[in-house]
Amino acid sequence: MQVVKKTFDWAGRILDEPTSFAGFEFHDEVYFNGSMFRQGADFTGAIFHQKVWFEACRFSRKADFSNAVFYETVEFRDASFDDLTIKEATFYKDVWFRGGKFNAITDLRKALFHAEAGFGQSVFAGCADFSLCLFEGNAGFDHADFVDEVCFDNAVFIGKAWFEHAKFNSVPSFDRARFESGATFEGAAFPEDTSPVAAQLSELAARLTG
Secondary structure: OOEEOOOEEOOOOEEOOOEEOOOOEEOOOEEOOOOEEOOOEEOOOOEEOOOEEOOOOEEEEEEEOOOOEEOOOEEOOOOEEEEEEOOOOEEOOOEEOOOOEEOOOEEOOOOEEOOOEEOOOOEEOOOEEOOOOEEOOOEEOOOOEEOOOEEOOOOEEOOOEEOOOOEEOOOOEOOOOEEOOOEEOOOOEOOOOOOHHHHHHHHHHHHHHO
């Protein structure tokens, strides 16, 4: 493990080679805002003790944050991702993906969000998998656009889940998902489908907003 004890500032960089911080431990603030990762970025198992900024970053190819641990607030607002993996990552404070563009597969299976998680106004152009995620704080998906399939199977929402005005172009899956503080789907758009699955989804939306 490589330990970085001072502020790490790579804001605004253009990185033309594959970039790896796998297993790094950052003790101070980290700045990548506005950077471009043209050949992928590997942050698997990285540990961030202070705030992290990835605002307006462009991640080409694969960005992998699997098993990463974030102890303070993380900013991914307005970032763009091709293939993103955050599987089994842990966020102890707020994390913001608001306005993000997820251009291909987005894998967040088993991610732990101990505070607020904001995905509002984001566009998920590829499949998005939130199965087995734990949302202890509020989870915001307001005005999100799910162009492809999205899965929340077995996800647990302890805080409130916000899906108002979200757009689902395919029937989302909430199989065995738990909403302990309720959820709102006010103004959400679902596929025009009269199948039993769509009927069950409409019933779920009505129950959660009731």
